[in-house]
Amino acid sequence: MTTENARKGLQLRSIITKDATLELSLVSQETPPPKADEVIVRIEASPLNPSDMGLLFGGAEMDGAEAAGTADSPVITAKLTPPVMAAMAGRVGESMPVGNEGAGEVIEAGDAPEAQALLGKTVAILGGAMYSQYRKMRASDCLVMPEGTTAVDGASCFVNPLTVLGMLGTMRLENHTALVHTAAASNLGQMLSKLCAQDGVPLVNIVRKQEQVDILKGIGAKYVVNSTSATFKDELTDMLVETGATLAFDATGGGRLAGQILAAMEVAAIRTAAEYSRYGSTIHKQVYIYGGLDRGPTEFNRAFGMAWGIGGWLLTPYLQNIGAEGAQKLRERVASEITTTFASTYTKEISLAEALTLDAIAVYGKQATGEKYLIRPNMGV
Amino acid sequence: MTTENARKGLQLRSIITKDATLELSLVSQETPPPKADEVIVRIEASPLNPSDMGLLFGGAEMDGAEAAGTADSPVITAKLTPPVMAAMAGRVGESMPVGNEGAGEVIEAGDAPEAQALLGKTVAILGGAMYSQYRKMRASDCLVMPEGTTAVDGASCFVNPLTVLGMLGTMRLENHTALVHTAAASNLGQMLSKLCAQDGVPLVNIVRKQEQVDILKGIGAKYVVNSTSATFKDELTDMLVETGATLAFDATGGGRLAGQILAAMEVAAIRTAAEYSRYGSTIHKQVYIYGGLDRGPTEFNRAFGMAWGIGGWLLTPYLQNIGAEGAQKLRERVASEITTTFASTYTKEISLAEALTLDAIAVYGKQATGEKYLIRPNMGV
Numbered sequence: 088m089t090t091e092n093a094r095k096g097l098q099l100r101s102i103i104t105k106d107a108t109l110e111l112s113l114v115s116q117e118t119p120p121p122k123a124d125e126v127i128v129r130i131e132a133s134p135l136n137p138s139d140m141g142l143l144f145g146g147a148e149m150d151g152a153e154a155a156g157t158a159d160s161p162v163i164t165a166k167l168t169p170p171v172m173a174a175m176a177g178r179v180g181e182s183m184p185v186g187n188e189g190a191g192e193v194i195e196a197g198d199a200p201e202a203q204a205l206l207g208k209t210v211a212i213l214g215g216a217m218y219s220q221y222r223k224m225r226a227s228d229c230l231v232m233p234e235g236t237t238a239v240d241g242a243s244c245f246v247n248p249l250t251v252l253g254m255l256g257t258m259r260l261e262n263h264t265a266l267v268h269t270a271a272a273s274n275l276g277q278m279l280s281k282l283c284a285q286d287g288v289p290l291v292n293i294v295r296k297q298e299q300v301d302i303l304k305g306i307g308a309k310y311v312v313n314s315t316s317a318t319f320k321d322e323l324t325d326m327l328v329e330t331g332a333t334l335a336f337d338a339t340g341g342g343r344l345a346g347q348i349l350a351a352m353e354v355a356a357i358r359t360a361a362e363y364s365r366y367g368s369t370i371h372k373q374v375y376i377y378g379g380l381d382r383g384p385t386e387f388n389r390a391f392g393m394a395w396g397i398g399g400w401l402l403t404p405y406l407q408n409i410g411a412e413g414a415q416k417l418r419e420r421v422a423s424e425i426t427t428t429f430a431s432t433y434t435k436e437i438s439l440a441e442a443l444t445l446d447a448i449a450v451y452g453k454q455a456t457g458e459k460y461l462i463r464p465n466m467g468v
Numbered sequence: 469m470t471t472e473n474a475r476k477g478l479q480l481r482s483i484i485t486k487d488a489t490l491e492l493s494l495v496s497q498e499t500p501p502p503k504a505d506e507v508i509v510r511i512e513a514s515p516l517n518p519s520d521m522g523l524l525f526g527g528a529e530m531d532g533a534e535a536a537g538t539a540d541s542p543v544i545t546a547k548l549t550p551p552v553m554a555a556m557a558g559r560v561g562e563s564m565p566v567g568n569e570g571a572g573e574v575i576e577a578g579d580a581p582e583a584q585a586l587l588g589k590t591v592a593i594l595g596g597a598m599y600s601q602y603r604k605m606r607a608s609d610c611l612v613m614p615e616g617t618t619a620v621d622g623a624s625c626f627v628n629p630l631t632v633l634g635m636l637g638t639m640r641l642e643n644h645t646a647l648v649h650t651a652a653a654s655n656l657g658q659m660l661s662k663l664c665a666q667d668g669v670p671l672v673n674i675v676r677k678q679e680q681v682d683i684l685k686g687i688g689a690k691y692v693v694n695s696t697s698a699t700f701k702d703e704l705t706d707m708l709v710e711t712g713a714t715l716a717f718d719a720t721g722g723g724r725l726a727g728q729i730l731a732a733m734e735v736a737a738i739r740t741a742a743e744y745s746r747y748g749s750t751i752h753k754q755v756y757i758y759g760g761l762d763r764g765p766t767e768f769n770r771a772f773g774m775a776w777g778i779g780g781w782l783l784t785p786y787l788q789n790i791g792a793e794g795a796q797k798l799r800e801r802v803a804s805e806i807t808t809t810f811a812s813t814y815t816k817e818i819s820l821a822e823a824l825t826l827d828a829i830a831v832y833g834k835q836a837t838g839e840k841y842l843i844r845p846n847m848g849v
Contacts, residue, residue: 142746174771177738177745340770357558364558365523366782379770386767389721389760389780390555396779401747404775 093194094118094127096220097439097464101143102182107172109147111163111443112156114182118221123197126205126226131238133189133217134431135442135451135460136246137338137378143185145178146171149452154445161443186217186462190232190241194221202226209236211244211422218439220464230418232425239436240426242461246402248421248429249414250377251279253405254336255288256417260408261373265289267327267335267348270380271311272299274431274459275338280308281428289330291323293344314344320351327355333370336400338378345374345397346387353391367392375400380454433461474575475499475508477601478820478845482524483563488553490528492544492824493537495563499602504578507586507607512619514570514598515812516823516832516841517627518759524566526559527552530833535826542824567598567843571613571622575602583607590617592625592803599820601845611799613806620817621807623842627783629802629810630795631758632660634786635717636669637798641789642754646670648708648716648729651761652692653680655812655840656719661689662809670711672704674725695725701732708736714751717781719759726755726778727768734772748773756781761835814842 095117102110121127147165156162167175190211196202210229216222232241258266268279271292283290284307291310292303303311310326312319326332333356335348349372356368372391377400385397406414421429441447442462451460476498483491502508528546537543548556571592577583591610597603613622639647649660652673664671665688672691673684684692691707693700707713714737716729730753737749753772758781766778787795802810822828823843832841 177743362558369785376770377774384767384769386765388765389757393758393780393782394785396777398777398779399770399774401774404750 093129094120094221098184098216098220099186099218099439099442100182101145101185103145103147103167103172103175103179105179107167107169109145109163109165109167111143113160113439113443118223121195121197121202121223123199124202124226125197125223126193126202126210126229127195128189128191128210128212128222128224128229129194130189130191130217130219130222130464131466132191132242132436133186133462133464134243134246134433135462136187136243137380137454138246139185139187140452140454142183144452145175149448152445152448154443159440161440163443163445163448184216184219186219187215188213188243188245189217189222189462189464190238190244191222191465192238193229196226199226205229205231208232209238209241211241211425213245218442218462218464220439230422233422236425239433239461239463240430243431244418244421244425244429247275247278247431248425249406249417250275250402251282251429252417252420253402254279255282255286256409257375257400257405258288258334261334263332263334263373265291265330265332265334267291267293267332268338269293269314269335269344269348270338270378271308272296272302273338277302277306278429278431280306284308285428289332291326291330291332293323293348314347320347323348323351324354324358327352328358333372335374337374337376339381340376340379341381341383341385343386344381345376345385346389346391348374349387349391349395349397353395364392367394369394371395373398377401431459433459436461436463436466438462438466439464474510475501475602479565479597479601480567480599480820480823481563482526482566484526484528484548484553484556484560486560488548488550490526490544490546490548492524494541494820494824499604502576502578502583502604504580505583505607506578506604507574507583507591507610508576509570509572509591509593509603509605509610510575511570511572511593511598511600511603511845512847513572513623513817514567514843514845515624515627515814516843517568517624518761518835519627520566520568521833521835523564525833526556530829533826533829535824540821542821544824544826544829565597565600567600568596569594569624569626570598570603570843570845571619571625572603572846573619574610577607580607586610586612589613590619590622592622592806594626599823599843599845601820611803614803617806620814620842620844621811624812625799625802625806625810628656628659628812629806630787630798631656631783632663632810633798633801634783635660636663636667637790637794638756638781638786639669639715642715644713644715644754646672646711646713646715648672648674648713649719650674650695650716650725650729651719651759652689653677653683654719658683658687659810659812661687665689666809670713672707672711672713674704674729695728701728704729705732705735705739708732709739714753716755718755718757720762721757721760722762722764722766724767725762726757726766727770727772729755730768730772730776730778734776745773748775750775752776754779758782812840814840817842817844817847819843819847820845
């Protein structure tokens with residue numbers, strides 16, 4: 088297993104060319120041999136996360152994408168509009184590997200004891216270029232899976248699990264005691280629901296379809312509200328009074344939802360306040376936007392006093408903020424609960440070549456609830 | 469001067485009645501005698517600040533206000549719309565005194581030495597109910613004006629001076645090095661411009677009329693940009709590149725300006741960044757909304773990566789945050805520079821009764837640049 092051939096494999100690449108075209112393809116490349124403290128992982132499973140889509144598609148108009156090449160060596164092209172092209176100036180001409188996270192088997196290791204100790208182990212890894220058959224990693228960056236855990240089990244150890252742990256950590260750091268979450272029936276939302284139940288944190292789940300209410304109720308969620316209901320604002324306000332939630336994580340970004348949440352938090356705060364305050368409630372109300380499912384503009388009426396904030400939230404700065412030791416504790420918790428609290432489910436497993444078909448892109452590119460794909464780079468090889 | 473009569477005087481009151489009507493009037497009332505550590509201030513000057521308008525008018529429709537009563541005892545009434553009335557539920561039926569700050573002479577003092585020491589002194593005071601002829605205060609809450617300073621000089625010692633000092637303090641606390649300010653030709657804006665010049669902090673001033681550009685250029689401002697200019701975005705971006713400003717204080721609140729500032733900050737950050745970052749610039753960009761000159765909705769397109777925030781900003785939480793000692797230092801700086809850096813100008817001095825005329829309300833109620841009124845409660849008495 089340690090021959091040179093075992094390190095030669097396919098890698099998915101995304102490039103934006105000067106003529107405003109996105110091109111997705113597979114390249115064959117050889118991974119250099121590991122240094123003393125490095126290992127080679129044969130990647131068995133890597134999820135197509137919403138957070139991968141930006142780098143993968145580069146904001147191109149995928150509805151008009153075209154397919155070329157062969158079944159084994161497909162090529163997808165799509166055009167970029169001028170404003171998107173302007174925003175992508177920094178990556179034009181650069182062939183970029185994609186895929187934030189994955190899991191696989193360590194098939195080769197450097198001479199250092201910590202590298203040798205990983206030989207044959209199933210590990211989860213984070214760091215880009217995971218839509219590849221082989222990936223060189225530092226041994227210390229590999230998260231060893233507990234005995235009996237498969238690479239499919241461990242494929243999504245980082246992005247969703249650390250994000251939901253980061254949401255709870257942010258809540259505690261900023262002195263809130265309960266959470267609101269939107270697009271709450273997503274893979275990540277279900278994970279957050281399980282984590283909050285486990286940690287005893289009240290969670291208000293906002294969804295927009297009855298079947299999403301049913302999904303969350305089905306896994307035991309207590310507070311679920313449908314934003315398309317005629318009584319949405321009142322239901323939400325009652326839940327905010329009951330839970331005391333003053334922090335929301337919003338995956339949608341666009342539209343009026345963030346402002347509606349802040350306004351409901353304000354009504355809830357005033358309902359429970361002792362006396363009139365001329366600038367509105369003095370309790371800080373915060374919405375963090377961590378996704379952009381709604382690409383439209385964000386709009387709100389500031390009907391929520393002066394103690395409020397809306398901002399972007401990303402996992403990486405949070406992890407930097409809590410430091411290496413804090414982040415390591417989170418990773419260890421994920422590994423120990425990867426088949427329970429932090430388990431992910433996928434609707435389909437596909438090869439690298441299948442990931443570059445118009446049919447597959449039409450499904451996983453939509454980021455719809457309950458349609459999550461898993462890439463198996465070495466499946467059937 | 470220490471007779472009972474010297475403590476009996478007029479006070480401006482604002483009340484919202486159950487039938488959704490605002491009523492403004494003057495009441496005659498006697499101030500209780502001072503306790504040992506208290507003094508009685510005969511208020512000589514108190515400004516009509518934008519931050520007073522919320523409590524004074526209660527969101528009523530002042531364009532349709534009606535006048536009644538006599539010249540000496542005027543009564544103004546105006547209607548409230550149902551949504552505003554709902555927001556004002558907490559103050560219905562309560563006759564509220566108004567006026568955040570003022571200055572005057574200490575005419576009576578309690579027995580304690582710190583109170584006696586203030587007799588005959590000109591002091592600046594903060595704490596509401598300043599649109600009154602007499603105001604009881606704790607001696608320790610009086611800011612003694614330097615020799616030769618009049619009550620008119622000292623009338624605006626707190627709201628604007630502490631706000632501009634708070635903006636600079638927030639900038640330093642949150643690790644920014646330069647500022648952006650909107651509605652920048654206001655009384656407060658000119659003060660901020662003078663303070664930034666004195667402290668060596670680069671300040672980008674955004675205004676919307678050429679005469680406002682001229683006002684700021686006239687007092688030595690280096691960076692002034694007109695938001696109605698066809699080249700606004702480019703000019704603003706260039707100024708942000710030059711100054712490195714990543715924090716803005718926005719007095720307008722509504723509309724697209726806050727988002728435009730964040731978008732320009734993002735372009736400036738990317739222009740000066742070393743390499744492409746997939747989630748946009750990693751530099752945190754912040755806009756604090758501290759006023760609501762534009763009552764319309766706030767709208768933005770999130771074309772500024774993930775490291776951003778928009779939020780409300782108020783002086784009081786900032787002062788609580790820096791603690792009693794920090795706040796006292798700021799007040800002492802204001803007192804020592806009240807006729808220079810922190811000097812205010814007024815277009816007209818009016819009596820309490822004149823403040824309750826439709827003509828006066830039509831001017832000071834607009835909060836227009838260069839139209840600031842000063843109430844002189846004991847003028848001509």
